[in-house]
Amino acid sequence: MTDEARLxxxxxRGLAGDAQAHAALLSAMSGYLRGYFSRRLGAGAADVExxxxxxxxxxxxxxxxxxxxxxxxxxxYALARYKLLDHFRRTGVRKTTPLEDAGxxxxxxxxxxxxxxxxxxxxxxxxxxxxxxxxxxxKLAGLSMEEAAAKAGMSVTAVKVSVHRSMKAMAKKVRDxxx
Amino acid sequence: MKTDELIAALAADxxxxxxxxxxxxxxxxxxxxxxxxxxxxxxxxxxRPDVHFAMRxxxxxxxxxxxxxxxxxxxSLTLRMGRPGARPGPALAAAxxxxxxxxxxxxxxxxxxxxxxxxxxxxxDSWRVCPLLIMAIAAPVFAAAIWALRGMAPTRLRLAGASAxxxxxxxxxxxxxxxCQEMSAAFVVTWYSLGVAGCVAVGALIGPRLLRW
Numbered sequence: 001m002t003d004e005a006r007l008x009x010x011x012x013r014g015l016a017g018d019a020q021a022h023a024a025l026l027s028a029m030s031g032y033l034r035g036y037f038s039r040r041l042g043a044g045a046a047d048v049e050x051x052x053x054x055x056x057x058x059x060x061x062x063x064x065x066x067x068x069x070x071x072x073x074x075x076x077y078a079l080a081r082y083k084l085l086d087h088f089r090r091t092g093v094r095k096t097t098p099l100e101d102a103g104x105x106x107x108x109x110x111x112x113x114x115x116x117x118x119x120x121x122x123x124x125x126x127x128x129x130x131x132x133x134x135x136x137x138x139k140l141a142g143l144s145m146e147e148a149a150a151k152a153g154m155s156v157t158a159v160k161v162s163v164h165r166s167m168k169a170m171a172k173k174v175r176d177x178x179x
Numbered sequence: 180m181k182t183d184e185l186i187a188a189l190a191a192d193x194x195x196x197x198x199x200x201x202x203x204x205x206x207x208x209x210x211x212x213x214x215x216x217x218x219x220x221x222x223x224x225x226x227r228p229d230v231h232f233a234m235r236x237x238x239x240x241x242x243x244x245x246x247x248x249x250x251x252x253x254x255s256l257t258l259r260m261g262r263p264g265a266r267p268g269p270a271l272a273a274a275x276x277x278x279x280x281x282x283x284x285x286x287x288x289x290x291x292x293x294x295x296x297x298x299x300x301x302x303x304d305s306w307r308v309c310p311l312l313i314m315a316i317a318a319p320v321f322a323a324a325i326w327a328l329r330g331m332a333p334t335r336l337r338l339a340g341a342s343a344x345x346x347x348x349x350x351x352x353x354x355x356x357x358x359c360q361e362m363s364a365a366f367v368v369t370w371y372s373l374g375v376a377g378c379v380a381v382g383a384l385i386g387p388r389l390l391r392w
Contacts, residue, residue, distance in 0.1 A: 014193060015195065015196045016195050017193060017194060017195030018193070019190045019191065019193040020190070022189075022190045022193045023186055023187065023189075023190035026186040026189060026190060027186055030182050030186065049182060052182060053180070053182055053185050056182070056185060056186065056189065057185070057189070058332065060189040062263075062331070062332035063196060064196045064200055064201060064331075065201060065261060065262045065263060065331045065332040066262070067262055067265065068198065070262075070264070070265065074263075074264035075262070075263050075264040075265075076263075076264075077264060078263030078264035078334045079263045079264075079332065079334070081334070082263065082332075082334040086391075144183075146183070147183060
């Protein structure tokens with residue numbers, strides 16, 4: 001399932017009043033947003049978490065402006081970009097942010113991302129559905145172990161064990177293929 | 180507050196959102212503002228005395244149709260510009276096309292008139308006040324459109340402000356048509372359009388300040 005399809009499904013359920021889906025959406029978005037703002041401001045910049053929270057708040061309060069007939073990711077990206085530009089304006093940093101597409105928010109930082117992602121999805125394919133979800137949440141979306149555990153309804157320890165095993169299995173698979 | 184706590188707090192308050200709520204908010208604001216603008220025209224400027232006669236003429240409806248079509252473009256643009264990531268859509272091209280259509284009609288009208296009457300057709304009796312009065316009548320509609328936009332999430336503020344201006348100008352010009360007795364297409368396409376364009380310019384100018392959130 002693509003990011004778009006997964007996030008949009010959560011958004012639609014949230015719009016219908018499903019609080020659990022809405023929480024899962026905000027959790028997933030916080031990972032993407034943290035990555036996006038970190039890349040823009042430098043990792044560990046003090047303002048990153050403020051911007052993440054600000055944008056999550058905007059996603060929550062202004063979710064009525066999402067048109068279900070449209071894609072979700074460009075909507076979320078436009079909000080994040082607006083918050084970033086607003087931040088630059090308020091802090092007086094003169095910096096141009098080119099109009100990229102929504103891919104920017106949902107992409108990892110290196111340019112080989114497309115190829116890497118294909119490889120990763122191949123590797124993930126070898127895992128069970130639950131394992132795969134946890135690896136995606138923790139390693140790709142940037143959720144903490146606690147967040148991923150809450151989302152999956154598992155204990156933190158169980159998540160740690162599962163993710164660790166998955167990573168080992170995937171590493172073995174890579175070695176086998178290379179060797 | 181930690182982000183996890185924020186998410187939990189936000190998700191605890193997740194009421195369902197009615198589809199189409201955004202459009203209803205704008206439509207409702209527009210309804211109230213149009214009533215105010217109409218009252219303004221009737222009380223301040225007065226209904227044109229020959230309205231019953233004029234309503235039997237095509238020119239009256241062409242004028243009303245022109246300004247209403249611009250208002251419809253403004254409505255569509257305003258609604259879209261209130262949604263993050265949305266493209267302006269067909270209305271962005273439709274508005275100039277509507278202007279172009281009436282401009283063609285106006286040229287035809289002028290060519291068909293005796294040369295001695297052409298200046299009168301173009302300038303009418305009220306060209307000095309027409310654009311300014313349209314902008315004044317549009318003011319309450321502009322305020323309503325800005326109010327509605329502030330409840331949305333505009334991310335391109337200048338374009339959103341200009342859209343609100345087009346909506347306000349279109350509605351303002353339509354309502355002003357209840358008072359104004361000019362009937363030539365050349366007059367309407369020139370001076371009415373100038374009034375609407377003034378509203379668009381004001382919206383683009385002050386939109387970013389009014390709409391920042």
